[in-house]
Amino acid sequence: MVKAFLKFLGGEQGEEKQMLLLLGKGFFMGILLATYQIGAETLFLTVMGDEWLDVAFFTAGGAGIISAALFVFLQRKINFSTLVISTTFVILLFIGGIRAAFEFIGYDNTISGEFQIIPFILFVMIGPVTSIILLGFWGVFGRVFDLRQSKRIIGGIDTGQLMATMIAFFSIPILTNWVIDQTYDLLFVSAIASFGVFIFTLLLAINYNLDKATKVIKGEEVQKVSFFTLMKDKYLRLLSIFLIFSMGAAVFVNYTFLSATETMYPDEKDLSNFLSFFSGTVIVVSFLIQSFINDIIIGKFGLRVALMTMPLILILFTVGAIVVGHIFGYQSKTDEFIMFFVLTAVGKLFTASLKDALENPAFKLFFLPLDIKIRFDIQTRIEGVVNEIATFLAGGAQMALGLLVFFELIHYSYFILVLAAGVIYLAGKLFEEYKRTLKTTLEKQKASLEGQGKRNENNTLSILKDEIVSKDVDQVLTALRLFEKLEPIEFEFVLLDLLNHRKPILRSFAYKKLGDRLCWEAIDIIEKDLNTEGNEKVLKVAKASFQKLKEAAEFKLTDVSIKELVRSTDATDRERGARLLAKATEDRHIAFIVELLRDINPNVRSAAMITAGKVKRPELWPILIENLHLSTYGNVAMSALKASGEAAFHTVDTAFYKTGQYHATMLRIIQVLGRIGGRGATELLWKKIDYPDRKIVSQLLLSLSYIGFVARDFQSARIKIAIEGEIGDIAWNIKSSLEIPDEDPVDSLIKEAMSEEDVKNYQNIFMLLGMIYDPQSVLLAKENIQNGTTESITFAVEMMDIFIDEELKDKLLPVMDELKIHERLAKLQNHYPPEYFDSYEDLLLQIINRDYNRLNRYTKALAMYRFSQISTHVTADLIANLFNPDPFLLQTAALSIYRINKDSYHEHTKRLRPITKKELDRAILPPVFRHEDEEYHQKLLLIERVVELKKIEIFKSIPGELITYMAECLEEVRVKLGSTIIREGDSGMEPMYIVLEGSVDIYEGDHKVAERERGGVFGEKNVTETDTFSFTALARTECTLLLMRKEELLNLMSRHIDILDCWVDIMNGVAEEDEPEIVDVLFG
Structure with missing residues (x-):
């Protein structure tokens, strides 16, 4: 109870x-x-x-x-x-x-x-x-x-x-x-x-x-605010004067009310009963105003009207009381006196109720533009001390007026009119100054950003560069190893910066890597730093590297010398040749680079790609583009194209529109344009803004935000349409989420998926806003919302009210303001027609059928999966998805049909290509002919892998859509009892494993240090060949494992920042707290 x-x-x-x-x-x-x-x-x-x-x-x-x-x-x-x-x-x-x-x-x-x-x-x-x-x-x-x-x-x-x-x-x-x-x-x-x-x-x-919460840290300076500050600052002075007039009016109203009440109820018990009933009524009316009227007035008419409402109503009843008092009397209790008393009492009732329920909450919002460090101190002084000063002054004024012989009770009502008029006037002045102060505060906060926020810095390279400046050496080395794989050409410039690092281990790492990569271009810098190196161990490594670079710099690039290396059967020689070809200046040597770009050895081909990026020859760019979709070479190829600069724009843009182009290649091309940047890249990206693929457009927006794109007039209109579309998606997702029951774990996954959709929508909205309005103002509004307090959210909305166009406000502000979910939905449905669902099955079908640019594959697949659990009939929606070009959705649709009706599955899959049907049958159908002793292993389907991955703790921060990409990269294997899965000393490029069934023991030397059972992960912390495993993993029982090759993992990291962010934390062995998502703040 x-x-x-x-x-x-x-x-x-x-x-x-x-x-x-x-x-x-x-x-x-x-x-x-x-x-x-x-x-x-x-x-x-x-x-x-x-x-x-x-x-x-x-x-x-x-x-x-x-x-x-x-x-x-x-x-x-x-x-x-x-x-x-x-x-x-x-x-x-x-x-x-x-x-x-x-x-x-x-x-x-x-x-x-x-x-x-x-x-x-x-x-x-x-x-x-x-x-x-x-x-x-x-x-x-x-x-x-x-x-x-x-x-x-x-x-x-x-x-x-x-x-x-x-x-x-x-x-x-x-x-x-x-x-x-x-x-x-x-x-x-x-x-x-x-x-x-x-x-x-x-x-x-x-x-x-x-x-x-209020404990002051020793040595921390607390900024003090004096009453002189309140009078010196114009805005604070207006706040104080407004409160004095408002409180003064309330005191005078209370004076006339109590005087009239004392006349009306001379008996002590009657007086007590009336005052108690009246005070109770004030609270009831205040509660009703706060519950039903407050938000309407502030939301629709703004803070100015909220401050003016109380004095306007007070004037109305005071004028009535004056007229009635003069006509019927006001000095003694008569039959007519009751009219004066009623008007006075009703004026007091509404004054007290509106002051508590409307004026006070609205007045508190006027403190929002103030610096957070002094805001609460100022608020306490004004609402506490100044408020009492107002009572003191009002009492003094009443005493002074009472000395006048002609001044009677009704004359105090005239004075109330003066005070109420003053409140109305001051409310207007205060609101104007509030807007000015809000703009000033916004400008100050923008200045404090010191240039940050003008472009989106939340990208792969920024995350790794932030890690590199860490004080933790292991953290820096982890970031460097990832940097080498994800951006190999820029990695060489990072190494040069590390030559002057205060940590010897990092200087040693930089010297060694520069030598291994034959960065002969940097030999002069290294020679200069070599002379100032004070650590003997580092100096030894530096001299060895310098010798390698000296030999490379002195290497005479001739047909004979380079052919000897390029045509060698030793991959090490071919790799050396590929790196030395960076010195090539003659056309005849380019053929050797082309040859090495198709080498079978990954290290050789990668080195050739780095060289292709350095020599910047147009005939090499198509070959680099051919490698963009390959997980092993995609990052190196993209780094080489980026190094080629704007000259490669025509080639990469033409490749984007090539018929039958790989989707992964198209995404990489968008990334390349964003990383190169410049006006040419902006124009090429903008041409693709209407491309009918959500993934392409999302990556395009990211690339534009990295460049710091600022829209022109004709572009602004298109971006506003996109913003309105994102807001419409949020409205649809909210309505859908409210209709999802909590009957099954998959229902929870669908709700979570809808929330992730909203996260993406909000990210897109803020990216788009930063393109048509001042990006720093947009960033400040976003940060204030993420702070999560009522005051910070309200302040963010007020800031946005200043710079957002009127045509967008009615749609945008409801998704940014702190509202209850039903209130938010009601406001959005004024602009976006509400959706109605006949049943949960109908909702799931709506999700399945929704435009692919509005909902991602993960949400749709979950809807299919859940539909197959509750439905008894195969719908045309599922059948249509058998022809979906996305293999993940195709397989999930086939599984759903098979679960509902096996005959229907066989009937409709006959229409597919034979190879597609064969793959589906192998994945979904149980074996028909099987010997009783035959060992058979039916692997998890993609959607089942996704559900399993969502249960693993270390992947909690990765959105469901990205989990589906991980699931596609996984292979399922079965290992026998006692098998060695990973040996101590193995290369870090050995796969990462996830245990589906069975148990795996982890040994360091002869000592068992851990075990992994269902959902356990091992091998995830090492991702490069220079890493080595410090443990041995043995199968204690027969095990079913999911494995992911490190090339695939690195490919996912370079394409998806959330996966990189997650893996940086995994490799560092820490779980850093991410900044709160706006969806979590606003939707709870």
């Missing part, structure tokens, strides 16, 4: 204790605030009358200033836990002491209008007690829950506290009629409630660390 209630409030498993403690504290807090306020107001009006209200408000303002300033001061000086416990205890003593004072000192309730100290103090302290209690409560809440939990739970906790306060207000008439005799006995209830608040605060402080 309790768990169900907490779940209803937004809690999750493991959060029960802190939620119950906070709800308990909130419950007693609601009772305390309600009983104290009603008791204080009733006693004050009954005993002292409205004659002392101005003095009371003046004193209350002074007391509020002192208490708020003291709280701000103590918050800096002592731990928060000590502060909150101390303040709740002091409040307990104060209320208990006041109640005892009534008992022992007493007061004369027969005399009205005379000053009496106890009711006066009680009334004056309403503000300080309320503010300190609330500050403590929300301070504890913010420290018990993290940001993600707070966003989810705050509504439930806030509602719980409001409900307790409402119940308390509406219960007071029952208490005064049936339980207590005197109004001041409400303070006894307040004292009990304050004791409850104290106990729950103590329990929270004992069970949770309330000081961690």
Whole structure:
């Protein structure tokens, strides 16, 4: 029962204790605030009358200033836990002491209008007690829950506290009629409630660390803000003045309301009952406004209107009260007086409700443009101290006006009109200054980026270069080994930079590699650094490398000398010849490079490709392009083409459009254009923006973002259409996700796949926005959303509101703002027609049929797989996918048909090419003729491999679509008991293995150090031939394994940054925390 209630409030498993403690504290807090306020107001009006209200408000303002300033001061000086416990205890003593004072000192309730100290103090302290209690409560809440939990739970906790306060207000008439005799006995209830608040605060402080979040690190400088700063800065000055006028208006409204109420209800019990019902109604109306109207006004009309709503309604009812008061009277209780009283009370009701539910939340947003380091300090000072100063000034003004002989109750309403008009005027000025400050803040944050963000730096080379500057030597060496495989020509320039590295092991590595690769072009640099090398071990390696390079530099490139190397039967000689051909300047030597470019040995061919990149001869480029789709040579060929520069553009662009061109080659060509960059590359890439293939277009966008592409007018229109398409995909995915049940593990995979689709959509949106708007502004908006706080998300949306075109705002901002999922969907469906699904089967068929440019192969394959589990009939949608050019989807469709109806499978696969049908039958059908002793191994299908890979922990960060590419590269093998799978000392190019069935023991020497069972991975940390395995892997039982060749893995790394990022962490043996995805932040 309790768990169900907490779940209803937004809690999750493991959060029960802190939620119950906070709800308990909130419950007693609601009772305390309600009983104290009603008791204080009733006693004050009954005993002292409205004659002392101005003095009371003046004193209350002074007391509020002192208490708020003291709280701000103590918050800096002592731990928060000590502060909150101390303040709740002091409040307990104060209320208990006041109640005892009534008992022992007493007061004369027969005399009205005379000053009496106890009711006066009680009334004056309403503000300080309320503010300190609330500050403590929300301070504890913010420290018990993290940001993600707070966003989810705050509504439930806030509602719980409001409900307790409402119940308390509406219960007071029952208490005064049936339980207590005197109004001041409400303070006894307040004292009990304050004791409850104290106990729950103590329990929270004992069970949770309330000081961690605000603990100042030793030596850390905390920026201080003075009240002089508030007055000096124009924006802060406007914030303060606006609050003074707004709070002043509220104090004057409260003055007229209490004065009219005292006239209307002279009896103490009637007064108490009315005030309790009225205060309860204020909370109810406030709750309704906050729940149903707040978002509409702020969302549709903006912050300016949100600030103007309260004073406009106040003016309406105040004018009505003035007219009625002058016509029917306002000084004594008559039949006509009730009209004046009702208008005054309704004005107070809406003023108080709108201020709490609309103005205060909107006003908090005006602090967002301020520097985060000083924002909360300024906010505390303005909302705390300046707020109390406003009460103090309003009280002083009431005292001054009261000295005027002609000034009566109705004249205060005229003053309210002046203040309300001032609030409206200041709201306009404040909003204008808010926009200016927002732009200034945006410019400052852009300046702090120091040029970063103008182009997309999140690419393969950037990741490896970031690793190379690490202080961890092993991490640097890992990055260098990957760099050598993924970008071999640029790798040589990285080696030159390492010659001056402070770590000897890295200098030694650089010298050795330069020598092995015969980088004779760098001999002068190496000779210079050689003379300053101080480490003997490094010097020895450097001299050996220098000697190799000297021989290479002195090598005379003649037909005889080079032919001897190129035609040698020794692959080492041919590789040496390939590297020395980089010196070729005559046409007759190019034929030798062409010959080596087709060499059977991978090392020789790779060396020839590097040479082809250095000599930059057009006749070599078509051969390099031919190798782009091959996993073994694709990276080297791409590096060579990149080194060839803009001169190769015509050749590679022509190859892109070649009939029957490999898809992998087309993707590589897009990558090459992006890495070379320049205006020519931009034009060639833009020509392909409408290419009907999502993978090509996604890679194209990435390449344009790497270049730092800025769209011209005619291009902007096309990009805006693309952005709208991505937003439409997000809307469709949200609607679909809501319809997916949780009945099977595959359902969870489909939901996760839809979320991954959204991640890709958001990435594309921000890339596209960076092309038509200032990329640094877009980057700052993205980072603020990723921060995950309500304030940072709102600030991001406000920033985007400044630079995004009006035509795009209505569609874009709903996917960026912090909204509940149904609210987000409702706003999006204003522009994108909603989808309706008759059943789960219908939804799965919609996913299967959706445009391939809108959903990826992984999501579609999962939908087919799940459809085969729940459906009893083969649909035309599945049959159509038998002719899908994607082998992964073709095989999954065939499997789905076979599972639903075997006869249908045989009937429809007859229409396929014989070789395709044969492959499907071998993969899907069980053997027909099989001897009972015959060992038969039916391998996993591609979709089954994908599902298995998704279960492996180290691959969790890799999106499902990329997992499908990994699955296609895997081979399934069976090894016998006792087989040696990997030997200690083997090359790092040995495959990576994943255990499907059985057990594998890992030995270092003679000692068993680990074992791998189902889902276990080994051999994944070494990826180059220079690496060697430090362990032996033996099959303890008969095993079924999935293996991936390292060439395939390196090929995937170069094409997909997520796989590279994952493997860098795997090789370093660390699991670095990635920045949160926007989908996780906004969708929870």
